[in-house]
Each structure stands twice: as structure tokens, then as C-alpha cells.
Amino acid sequence: MLGRGLILVACGFAAYASVAAPASMRRLDGRWTVARPELLDSARRAVVAVAASFTLASLLLWWALFTRDFSIAYVAEVSSRATQPWYTFSAFWSSMDGSLLLWCWMLALYAAIFAGARRPATEPFLGWGIPVVGVTILTFGLVTALASNPFTPSEVVPADGRGLNPLLQSPGMVIHPPLLYLGFTGLSVPLAIAVAALVTRCTGAEWLRVARTWVLTPWLFLGAGMVLGGAWAYTELGWGGYWAWDPVENAALLPWLAATAFLHSSVVQERRGMLRVWNIFLVLAAADLAVFGTFLTRSGLLSSVHTFAESPIGRWFFLFLAAQTLVGFGLLVWRLPHLRTEHHLDSPVSRESAFLVNNLLFVGATVVILWGTILPLITEALTGERLAVGPPFFNRIMAPLGCLLLILAAIGPVVPWRRGSLRAIANRLKGPAAVASGVTLPLGVALRSVAFAAVVWVAVLLAAASLAEIARGVRTRRATGAPSPVRSAFRTSPRRYGGYLVHLGIAVMTVGFAGNVFHSQTEVAAFPGDRFTFAGFEFQHRELQRSVVPDKDVNLAVLDVSRGGRRLATLRPQLNMHPNFDQPQSEIAIRTTPLSDLYVILAGTRADDDGGTPCTLSRATECGRVVYRIHLNPLVFWVWAGAAMSVIGSVVALVAGRRRPPAPQRPRIPAPAQEATPAWTS
Amino acid sequence: MDVVALTVVLIGLAAFVAAPLYRPRLPSAGDPGRTASLVARRDALLRALRDLEADRRSGLVDPEVYEAQRTPLESEAASVLRALEMGEATDVRS
């Protein structure tokens, strides 16, 4: 009762803010100004009040979880007396209702920072930006309070709750949803800024800078969330991979792609005032795709690993998504004449042109992935045919598109603005290209795979080119006698050098992706003592241990791994039965080396055909036979290493860039004829 | 009990939100938006000049092209800085 009331209070203040903020604005001589600042102040405070209310509601839910208040149905559904503290904490967002509350809360926090902080750069966008976040919060809040209330009381108060789904009991699942939600919800603020910019026609440098700042954070969270989600899928779900092109995974990828495109494309507007329509479009697209993602996962339209049970709230999200898309793009079309610039691309070989192609590739990839994701929906709606789009489709698109993007990432930094020459680019990249060829040609011949060699060639090209540019920058600084050249490089041009690091990380990840070409797997049934070989390793199944702990029956198999007679490791995969959840849950055993992962699943037992009695899981000890499913996953290590590199590079760019670019000493107002030595080039 | 708590929260937040309405202010004379816009433009120009210089040093850009691109950037930077200073002067005066 109190919980739902708090959510509704938040909705009330959100509605107030959405009305008060634009009411404080007045249009004078074609320019929007704040006519009644006290009203805007009140609206800003209302947004903070929204965040305060949602914070209280969230704390209340955590309180209920930690005090095991099973009079609340949600608490009884997702936790039990035996649930460990960390998982009681993460049970908050483990199911639909709580995750919606989390969404609202994070959105409200972002909005409060946006509206509450006193920053002159954001001020022009508050009047028309607050209603955008306000209406968003209002919609999601009402849906939560009225249709998906986590504080709904239990009809019958149980003695103990059901407990947290064992699949969700892993460290990854504690962080993965909040990270992703911080990504999704955060894109509402750049949307608000874009809408405000369109209404007030402030679409120049000030819009860009604020929008860029506000896109960077959710972009980082989405990226990190996707990587963690992949790591969780790999270590917990046990199908042997880390990315299945699941609709829910795509739901996070799509806004991320749009946001990445924007972060790149904004550089062109900043430098040359071009691609203004593109930039607004990309921000709108990112925000719309984020809402689309939540619509997909919550409406139950597509069956996948993550989808919550079917629920009528899907139609509310669809309506909101339609409204947000129409308003945003409507405004864009309305302001089109204002956004168009007189600038034109001077040459197809130029950095502007490279960024334009970059935009096209990113948007193209986004559209094709989106199409593949919703194709089942469309065909079912139109023809009644039920089909599913599998990973081969997505892999087939993204491999060539990805390679093109990587090549572009290598070319971009080495082609000048306005006009460059192909010969100069080739000259600059011949070193990295030579390195790439030197590495991949022997590899390709030895491993006899053209696809693998091509992808690795592109990845090494990008890695070598990025490293070469970093080295070049450090070298020139050292030549001018700068004290710490590396730090100076990152501090004066954080965007550039952080960008090189990120590209380097992506290149490394791509090598990891390429390893998939040589994936193999096998299934083996073994009695205790049996030996078998696979992928050049020798295995021996030692025994199967059975034990019982409070909330599960544990079956643990002991498997020795050797190579050439030398024992490398002992792996202990498990197959456990949770009485409350009626499903077996595997603990995967993985042996990781930079070259490959050995991924061992205890798949189960096999019917005992001597005597005809089926060998069930509970009788595995008597039967003694187990079934192993073993994957060889080459180069997966580099996916995680590259991801870490990219995240570090992004953080470096963010943090190092906090320092203002070194301000020049105030020049005496120079007459234009005077030769002023640039003070900013130190 | 719940209702009481909720009412307390509601009244507290409402007071917080309504407070500015009882202290109406005049719209500020200055144009913070314009200053922010100038600052953004200045930083962008400085960054562009820095990158241009880096490109020249690493041989990406020929000296003539460097001069041709540098001059308009520098003169715009100068005028933006001038506008910023005059804006500051006005604020100080008022």
C-alpha cells in the first residue's frame, strides 16, 4: 500500500513537472526564454521529488525482501529464508514487477540529475526537456503502479518464499540487469535534450556538447551490460556460447549501435557543422530503440530465454513507443529546413566522408538486425506463418559489416578533414597492413580457413594502426620535450587516444569472435574410470559425487584433463536439482587458456539398458554412468580481454576529458592581422 | 500507518516543490544559454585547432593545407573569445 502510494506520488509530481516546465517558457521574437523562473525552479524540484519518491519505494521493497516479508506476493515469489544476502539484494529485479520499479527508479535518478544540477550548459534545454522525461516517467510509473505492482499483497501468506531462480543466482546476474537498465533509461535524457533542441531551435554546438555528455554514460552501461550478459550466458546457461542473437540481446545491441554511431557522427558536426540531421536522428533512434527493447521483452511477443510471462502491459509500451517515435521524428521533419546546412562534402576521400560511411554502415546494421528480430512478428501478423530467425542469419550479416567497420576505424584517424588522398592513406597504413598480412597469411595457410584469416587480418590491421597512431602521438610529444608524453597525450586529446584504446579493444574482441570458426563439441557417456579423447586432450571420468544441501540436490562429476600424458586440470561440472524449481541446473566447468576454452557440461545420465530400468538423475550414483558434453571454444579469452580493454579505453576518455581543454592565456583582444601564436598547442 | 507515512512524504515533497513559487524572481537579464553556447563553440574550436596541429605534426596534413584550415578556425576562435569576454564584462557591470 505504501509502496504503491509512493509510486503514484512520484507520478503526480512527474505530471506536475511536465506541465510546469514548459509553462515557464515564453517565446519572444522567435526565441524561447524563461519567462517565469520560479515555475521552472518548481518543476526542477518536482523532478527531484519524483526521484526521492521512487528511491523511498525502492528502499521499501528492499526492506521487505531483507525482512522476508512474505505478505507481499513478489517477495514470496522471488526469495526465501534460505536466499543469501547478495541474491536477496538482486531478487529486487529478478522478475517483472521489481524490474519495472528498477527501471522507473533509474529513469527518475537520471532525470533528477538532468533537471536538478545547476549547469549553465543544460539550462536552455530544461523547459522542453523536462516534459519529455516527465511523461516517460509518468507512463512507466503508472504501468508499474496499476498493472505490475511489486507491492501487491499475497493472497495467502506463505511460511516461506519460493526462492530465487537458481539460474539467476550468480554474481553476473546481480550486476547485469542494473547495468543494462542504467543504459536503457539513460537514453531518455538525450532524447529530452534533442526534443528541446528541436523545439527551441538550439541545434548547434551547445546542443551537441550536452547531448554527447548525456549519451556517453548510458552507452558505456549498455556496452558493459552486454558484455556481462554474454559472460553470464557463457558461464551459467551452458549452451556453450556467449551471444545467441536472442531478441533480448538484440534489444540492448540496437540502441547501443545507434548511440555509437552518434558518438562518432557528432565529431563531424563539432568540427564542420555538418550531419546535423543525422545527429538528431541518431539520438532519437537510440532512445526509441531502447523503449522498443523493453516493449519486446515485456510483451511476451517473442519467446526467448529471458522473456517474462506474457502480460497485457505490452500494449501500453507499444503505445508509448509509438508516441515517442512520432513526436520525435515529427519534430525532426518540422525543423528540417532549420537543420540543413550549406556545407557539403568536398571530397569522397575525407574524414567527413569516412564518418558518413560509418553512419550508413551502423544504421544499416541496426536496420538489418532489427528486421531479423521482428521478422517473426511481421510474418505471423501478415501470413500466420510462425518462423524463427536463427544465429546464422545475424552472423552472416555482421561478419562482413563488422569487417568493413573495422577497416573504416583504421582509415578514419589517418585521413584528413576536407580532402585527403588515397595514396597518403595507403602510405600511412602500409605498416599495419604488412603486420596484418605477416600474421594472418601463415595462420590462414596452416589452419586452412579463408574466413578466419580475413577477419583476423582486419582485426590485426585495426590493432596495429591504433597502436601506431598512439605511438606516433607519444613520439612527437617526447620530441618536443614534454615531461610525461603518454599522460600528456591522453590529457590533451582524451577523445582521440581513448578512442584508439577502444578500437584496439574491439579489434582484440574480433579475434576472439573469429575463433568461433574452429568451435567443436562432442558428447560422451562414461563409467567411472573410463578414458576418452577429444580435440587433442585426454579425459578420464573419475567419479560422480552426490550430496544434498538446503535447497538443492547436488550431482558433481570429477573429470581429469591431460595432454600428452601430463595432467592439466581436474574439472568438476555439476548437474543439480532444485525441488522448488522443477528444473535441473548445470554448473559448467571451464578451463580457460588464451588459446582456447575447454567447456564441460554434465549433461546427465543415460538409460541403463542392462535390466531395462531407466537410470534417473536421482539414481545416477547407482548407475554410475554420466554423460559429458564438451565444447572446445577457441580464443574466447580474447573476447573478454578485448572487452575489458574497450571499457577501460572508454572510461579513460571520459575521465581524462573531464579536465577542460587547456584554456589559452587570455589574449589581448587580437587584431586579426596580428600573428598570435597558438597557446593551445602545447 | 501506511497512510500516515504516505501523507507525511507527500506533504514534505509538496512543500519542497512549491517553495519557489512563493519567491517569484525576475527573469535573469543575462542569457546563460548564449554563454553556454559560446563556451561550447570555443572548446570545439580549441579542440579542432589542437587536432589540426597534431595532424600537421604527424604528417597527415600539408603545411599549405594546415595554414588554409588554421586561419579561419583561429579567427573564429578569437571572435568567440572576444564575445565571451564582453559577455563577462556586461555581467560584471550589471
Next chain:
Amino acid sequence: MQVADPPALQAPPSGRRLKWALGIGLILAGIGGLGAWAIASPDALSYYRTPSEIAAAAPDPQTRVKVGGRIVDGSLVRDGSNVRFLVTDGAHEVEVHYSGEVPDTLQEATDAIAEGRIGRDGVLVADRVLAKCSSKYVAEDHPATTG
């Protein structure tokens, strides 16, 4: 609120604009073509079919199908490392062959979805079997050996 952006250079002649449009169009067409090619590749799509639909119209042996239904009592035979069973939707049945180990979650009188190709003999050679365990599906995965 607007600060003047850098001045424009002279506008390009319309011939150049055409070239730009062509270049952009080419890139977009290329991506579209890539998408079309990818969707047409053999394993990209799989179609849901009920046993009755299969009985009514035998699907093309080249397309991937997913067949769901209840495993018929007495039809589940584990033979070496192969499994055979019948799935039914109450009206018709489809025979499924799966080569690989399937643990205990796959039992008679439970629901399952088998994914693979149906040969001319009407038998579904599955490379993927999902056994339904009360509310969740648990996947068993085995790559197709040869077709």
C-alpha cells in the same frame, strides 16, 4: 541561441550531388543485398509446424522446421546413442530421430520441441531437442552431422 557555424564553401554542381547520392545508394543497396542473401541461406530461418500441419503438407526437405508436441507414451526408445520418439498434437504424430544423449528431462508424456529437417520419409532428423520442464524449456544441442 545560435552561434554562426564556419562559412560554407561553394555549393557543388548538381553532377557531384548525383555522384554522392549514387554512392550512398550503393552502400545502402549493398547492405540490403547482404540482408537478403543472409536470410536466404539454409539455416537462417526455421518454421514452426504442428504435426497436423506436417501431415497435411509435407515440408520441403531443405527447410528447417521446429515441431512441438507431446511425446507419445511408449514411443520413446533409446538405442545406443540415438533416441527415437513420436510427438503428437492430439491429431497426428511425427517421428523424430535425434542422435545424441538426452537426459532425464526428456520423458514420455511431456512436451518437447524438436528442430531439424524432415526427409521424404516423413521422419524429422533433429539436431536440437528442447524438453519442456514444467514452465521452462531446457535445451539439448547437438550439431547436425551430415544434413
